[in-house]
Amino acid sequence: MSYDKHILWACTAALLTGWVLTYDNGLCSGAVTRHSCNWTCMHLTLQWPGSFCIGINNKTICKIPQTVQNWTIHGLWPVRTGHCCDCWPIYHSHLQEIEPELTQLWPSLIKGKHFFYFWRDEWIKHGTCAGCEESMGSPLLYFQVAVKLRKLFDIDNILESSGIKTSCDVSYKHDDIRGVLTPLLGQNYDLQCVTDSEGREAWIQLKVHLFRNQTLGCPKQEQEQKFDRLSWFNSTGHPCPKNTTIFYVPINYENPHEPCN
Structure with missing residues (x-):
């Protein structure tokens, strides 16, 4: 050795x-x-590439690869406070086994940022905390769990089969979207939106609440103590409002920061 x-x-x-x-x-x-490894909850955060660039202030750095056509992973984040670890390195070779899947399901949407550097940042910020759990106790295991969960929560097919499709002309009520997602996720999720230049609320993220054993849910006390403070800390956007309709905008590869203009 x-x-x-x-x-x-x-x-x-x-x-x-x-x-x-x-x-x-x-x-x-x-x-x-x-630091404590006694976190209870984590969030699987999925992002919609069609809306991602709307929330980026610097419009020149956003780029959606032509191969990206579905919901992607933003991150798998233990709900905790404080920093985790600087001494648990990750190397490109650690992820080569699942790199084709990560490239499709967890791509970087920032121009010029190699996918691995995005994954490395997520590991350093969040994966080292998740590594307290044996099933995620290495860079490869952590990313394998995220990929497994993304496939389990097959948002694209659920929305498509329920008639919720991308459009710049048709919007959806908050309750309509929740009515589609709740049979799969229960009440264990949040919808996140960004506001575009025309004042439209565009759906950007789905944040799924999970226990550390990767099952749906999160204790109410845990949500009250930590979730309220950290709910949007690592995210772009805000909770989708319930008093207006929500747009599920298409991906616009040529003009990603103004997909409906």
């Missing part, structure tokens, strides 16, 4: 016991702080 593996195992063990170490030139340099 190589020295590097010893170091990685030490870092991983430190994380699982709650000690956060710094990673410096390939070495865990020491325990610098402590």
